Amino acid sequence: MEGAIAQLKADGVYKRLNYLESPQAAHVRMEGRGEVLILSSNNYLGLCDEPSVVQAGHDGLKAYGAGTGSVRFICGTFAVHRELEAALARFVGTPAALSYVSCWNANEGLTATIAEEGDFVVSDALNHASIIDSVRLAKAITKCTTAVYKHGDLDDLREKLTANKGARRRIIWTDGVFSMEGSIAKLPDILQIARDHDAIVVMDDSHATGVLGATGRGTAEHCGVVGEVDVITSTLGKALGGAAGGFVAGNAALCDMLTQRSRPQLFSNALPPTVAASALASVQFLEAHPERVQQLRENAKYFRQAIIEAGFKPLPGDTPIVPIIIGETAHAIRMSEMLLDEGIFVTGFGFPVVPQGTARLRCQISAAHSKDDLDRAVRAITAVARKVGLSK
Ligand SMILES: Cc1ncc(COP(=O)(O)O)c(C=O)c1O
Known part of the structure; x- marks a missing residue:
């Protein structure tokens, strides 16, 4: 070493x-x-030291104490988690959301929970490392088939989906904003391709939440397609207060299944309540400003x-x-x-x-x-x- x-x-x-x-x-x-x-920070909106966000963290610490004590389903979860998850779902335009201690965890737990043997998962070549690892893990755990399409190359994406049209289900994974390039996914085209190939779109919007769109709702707002992306993951560690945490947003059944099965939910503590409280205040600040x-x-x-x-x-x-x-x-x-x-x-x-x-x-x-x-x-x-x- x-x-x-x-x-x-x-x-x-x-x-x-x-x-x-x-x-x-x-x-x-x-x-x-x-x-x-x-x-060089992800403090895009300057909320890391925004007084109302810091105060909410203090209040959360007083109301709920420092720690979660264990995993959510084992020893109880906090009301502030539910409030945060409702706010996040409202903000990104999905029926439900589920928080994690990081977006890395959210991504890592997602693919293996939704994919099964016989499914096909296809991922952009420049997707974040957490997506790459998530897909690798899903392949190892579930024996689903996986492929990588050339960055932003929609012909390559179409070809790979066509070649796997016999799969039980097809899942497309993309970043909303590619963090090292600063480029935006061609989301309306990807959604159309998904409709044409009966595929599900999963988008990591970590660098777009609070950043893109007139009111910061992310890549979908920027592209005028709020409510059309099947699953959105994002971080609380960038524009939304910059502390830590992540989430998966989608329909209620998805969030319920992630609560039942995704391994970070089952085997790791929840977001500390003080962090959940300051993230909630960040969403509220952004909605008001x-x-x-x-x-x-x-x-x-x-x-x-x-x-x-x-x-x-x-x-x-x-x-x-x-x-x-x-x-x-x-x-x-x-x-x-x-x-x-x-x-x-x-x-x-x-x-x-x-x-x-x-x-x-x-x-x-x-x-x-x-x-x-x-x-x-x-x-x-x-x-x-x-x-x-x-x-x-
Ligand atoms: C696109 C993307 N996804 C996920 C993550 C991980 O986020 P977190 O810090 O919440 O684990 C990052 C952070 O660098 C990112 O840029």
Whole structure:
């Protein structure tokens, strides 16, 4: 193990943890560095330190205590979980929802619960790691058939569904927003393909909940198809308060079956009640303040335009994820460290998170950023690119 770690360091791809001494916000206090501007958090709406969200966490702690004590069906579940799940279902436009301690858990528990031997599960090549693992697990557990279609390639998706038309059931898995690209799934087309091939659509909307659509209801709202996606999974650890937690949203029978059978529900504690309370307050805040989503959209547009005017060619897109491709992993990590020396925190992502040779600085914009913050970030990225001789 020590040898492998030394090699990561020698290759310049070792990840260092940066410790924060203040709440997650546009500006944070970082141990050993002082005030730092963050452009790499999922705090899209600035709700991590929103007073009503923090207060709800305090109130939840007082009302329900610190822990859940065990698994939900074994020792009882809390009223705040039910309230949160009703709010989440209302928000994303499904009849029901079920919470998990993370979206990773929600995804992992889902496929093996809904798929059976004889079913066919097909997944976009750039889907999140939690979906990839979920499908692998489902294949191992249920002996269902699985395949991966080329990213966003709907002809490939159609071909794979046609080749498996004899399957008992077909399930299409897609991200709503692809987190490393900042691109949006072609959801209306995917829904049409699902209708044509009698398939179920399951969409992970972790980077779209609270982000896309006029009121932040996600990819379905962005595409004008709220209520048409069979199953939506998402996280509470990004726009919705940023603490932790995830959920599956769909019909009541699905949520009931997940309660009966999905392994994280049966063998792992529920979301701590204080976290459920602050997530519920985040949903309520967002329902009362859709203008936060508009602010996020304006900020993302402003930054994208400014970074293009500075000569960079970020991957195109309509989301607050603005990736600047650097190439080598070590270069992306080095640039990220140089930016931190300038007081700007933008993470460099390399292999194995993204394919070899496509390492990137992934800038993430928040409604909490001011125009000055965004201008400062563009100036710093430009200066660092010049120092390392990066041709933009
Ligand atoms: C698309 C997607 N799905 C799932 C997750 C996992 O979310 P959580 O942190 O709630 O486990 C992430 C987080 O990175 C994600 O980007």
